[in-house]
Amino acid sequence: MEPLALASTNKIMVDDSGVLIVDDTGLKINRTGGNPIQLFSLQSTSITINSSDMMLLLHNSGNLVLQCTDIENGENVVLWQSFDHPTDTFLPEPMKLGVSHGRRMSLTSWLTDSIPASGSLTLEWDPVGNLLVVLLRERVLWSTGDMLSLDPNQIYNFTYVSSPDEQYLYYTTVISQLALEENPRLLFRHNGNLVHGGSRLNIISSNTCDGNSTEKGCKRWEGPKCRNKGDKYGLRSITPANLFSTNGTLRGNFSLSINDCKDICWNDCHCLGVNADRELGCEFLTGPYDEGALDGVSYHVIIRNRSMSKTWIWILISIAMALTIIVLLSILFYLRRRSRARMEEKFLLDLMTSEDASDTRELQTGSKCHNLNIYTAEVIVPATNGFSVENLLGKGGFGSVFKGTLRDGLEVAIKRLSRGSTQGLVEFKNELILIAKLQHTNLVRLLGFCVQGDEKMLVYEYLPNKSLDSFIFDESKRKLMDWDKRFSIIEGIAQGLLYLHKFSRLRIIHRDLKLSNILLDQNLNPKISDFGMARIYKTNEAGTNTNRIVGTYGYMSPEYAMDGVFSEKSDVYSFGVMMLEVVSGRKNNSHFEFDRPLNLVGYAWELWKHGAALELMDPSLSDSCPKQYQVLRCITLGLLCVEDSPLDRPMMSDVISVLNGEMQLPLPKQPAFTTGRRIVETDGGDREMENNSVNGLTMSTMDAR
Structure with a gap:
């Protein structure tokens, strides 16, 4: 008989002495010159059976089945079947490849065509990927997911079954022909091919996988760094006499299959090939060989990819492209730096040539203009500790304001333009041009500026007591301001406005007083700040129209909020609102009830109209205000300043005279915007422009009509 391999034991029967026996121990094979081979033991089952009741049946499918009757329920039970232990042969249904009730069934090749010992290749069904795979030990050599591609001649029909307990593949024959009727089996050979047992027709040809190809289901072999992409196995006829150089070696291994040896050679950088003609074992080539030698022994040699020059060409092209990109980026960076420098030059040139900045040409020749310092970012950044959060004083539409300490110890407030803010740039230029020419004790003092790259900054004197609203609207702080201090602050604001409107060289309307x-x-001396919204006007102008409304609702005059017309009387209106806030300690948008909802202006008017104007006074002033006539004068003056018509409002020079008691007050008329709801809206998306108070600065946001 031919040699027989037993998959369950991996033992070989090489003669005809074997006898298959069923006895009270189970199923086994007795043989001459060796111990019995136990195929199934009754001790491995928990079923209660009568050993004398066991039967061994050979089904027409080729399945050898050991079965018996379960004593407890009288049912026939399969104890063992050969289809659960396949070797290298795949038979039609009901034989399966896959997983069934926890048992994995796969085909294992013989060592060679004539030696039935288990080889190194297995064919199994992968239930996760729904793939048939050929494995060399743990390495995938070949796989496919298309069952139709397995059999282009359509002799077999492959079917995949999946259930909670089973995922497997089986096949049936589609056509009937003599070869199939005689031998319908599929045989998994030692070279990795799955063939029809009778005709040797290939169903799977994994022997064509050479380590590099990925066609027809082949997988590229991964290996050490010495194996380049494109290296592969090929057959060469080599004459042993011309095989090696003087330092070459030849060694043999007679315990491995050719596939094992190919795998070992692939992972050994010194190996050049293996002998493919050995029945058992193989020879490894480890020295240089003569590729021109013919009519010798056939070897599987590793053919190195000779297109390495192309690889180097691509490497050189990649390096050249990388260098080109670096050069281009460097050029772009340089051009951007040049562009920024030119923008800085243009920005400064605009300042120097502007009709509103004719006196700033000192920038051309020195580091100062109008006593303004030109700072660099190298000075500003460390002064603010890198614009740290701890130094942040406030934020607004312009950008952010930081406290800084210069190298000489001077504390400053630094207004930093938000990067990419076009509107902020307009405010920056406007404030720099205007405030550089304004010198008054009641105006905040600009120390200098910085224009460098993306950075645009204004440097002001640092005022430690922050803004007036932080005192007036704070329950505890406003108690620190008695009436004399508040009246002094009102006078100081009025003097600053009078300077802007009448005595400064530029005649300025602030437009954002609050x-x-x-x-x-x-x-606690007042200083007017934030000239980003300010506008220069001519002394003979009655009013100027703008298509952009800027400022804060509640402080805007009606003609400006509704029609965009502004004049110095617009600032007078804002001053009147502020004066009522200082007297009352309440915000203009506070809610008051009289006979209808009212804001602060409306509430003051109703109290004045009913002869109870002094009820508007901040209760915290009751003990510090013996001069109630001054309080009443300020309330009346405030109502005159918020008249609906600009013609009815006093000039700032008249306001100073009234405050000094040098001029009698006319009777006020009903002011504008007295209801508790806002009646002014613009066409823009934002409504009220919020202002954030900071130590030394505040900022306003523009709002389009």
Whole structure:
């Protein structure tokens, strides 16, 4: 008989002495010159059976089945069947490849065509990927997921079954022919091919996988770094006499299959090939060989990829492209730096050539203009500790404001333009041009500026007491301000406005007066700040129209909020609102009830109209205000300043005269915007422009009509 391999034991029967026996121990094979081979033991089952009742049946499918009757329920039970232990042969249904009730069934090749010992290749069904795979030990050599591609001649029909307990593949024959009727089995050969047992027709040809190809289901072999992409196995006829150089070696291994040896050679950088003609074992080539030698022994040699020059070409091209990109980026960076420098030059040139900045040409020749310092970012950044959060004083539409300490110890407030802010740039230029020419004790003092790269910054004197609103609207702080201090602050604001409207060279309308833009020095003296919205006007102008409304609702005059017309009387209106806030300690948008909802202006008007104007006074002033006539004068003056018509409002020079008691007050008329709801809206998306008070600065956001 031919040699027989037993998959369950991996033992070989090489003669005809074997006898298959069923006895009270189970199923086994007795043989001459060796111990019995136990195929099934009754001790391995928990079923209660009568050993004399066991039967061994050979089904027409080729399945050898050991079965018996379960004594407890009288049912026939399969104890063992050969289809659960396949070797190298795949038979039609009901034989399966896959997983069934926890048992894995796969085909294992013989060592060679004539030696039935288990080889190194297995064919199994992968239930996860729904793939048939050929494995060399743990390495996937070949796989496919298309069952139709397995059999282009359509002789077999492959079917995949999946259930909670089973995932397997089986096949049936589609056509009937003599070869199939005689031998319908599929045989998994030692070279990795699955063939029809009778005709040797290949169903799977994994022997064509050479380590590099990925066609027809082949997988590329991964290996050490010495194996380049494109290296593969090929057959060469080599004459042993011309095989090696003087330092070459030849060694043999007679315990491995050719596939094992190919795998070992692939992972050994010194190996050049293996002998493919050995029945058992193989020879490894480890020295240089003569590829021109013919009519010798056939070897599987590793053919190195000779297109390495192309690889180097691609490497050189990649390096050249990388260098080109670096050069281009460097050029772009340089051009961007040049562009920024030119933008800085243009920005400064605009300042120097502007009709509103004719006196700033000192920038061309020195580091100062109008006593303004030109700072660099190298000075500003460390002064603010890198614009740290701890130094942040506030934020607004312009950008952020930081406290800084210069190298000489001077404390400053630094207004930093938000990067990419076009509107902020307009405010920056406007404030720099205007405030550089304004010198008054009641105006915040600009120390210098910085224009460098993306950075645009204004440097102001640092005022430690922040803004007026932080005192007036704070329950505890406003008690620190008695009436004399508040009246002094009102006078100081009025003097600053009079300077802007009449005595400064530029005649300026501020357009964004409010308590948060009135800063206080260490002695609580007021200083008007934030000239980003300010506009220059001519003395003979009755009013100027703008298509952009800027400022804060509640402080805007009606003609400006509704029609965009502004004049110095617009600032007078804002001053009147501020004066009522200082007297009352309440915000203009506070809610009051009289006979209808009212804001602060409306509430003051109703109290004045009913002869109870002094009820508007901040209760905290009751003990510090013997001069109630001054309080009443300020309330009346405030109502005159918020008249609906600009013609009815006083000039700032008249306001100073009234405050000094040098001029009698006319009777006020009903002011505008007295209801508790806002009646002014613009066409823009934002409504109220919020202002953030900071130590030394405030900022306003523009709003389009």
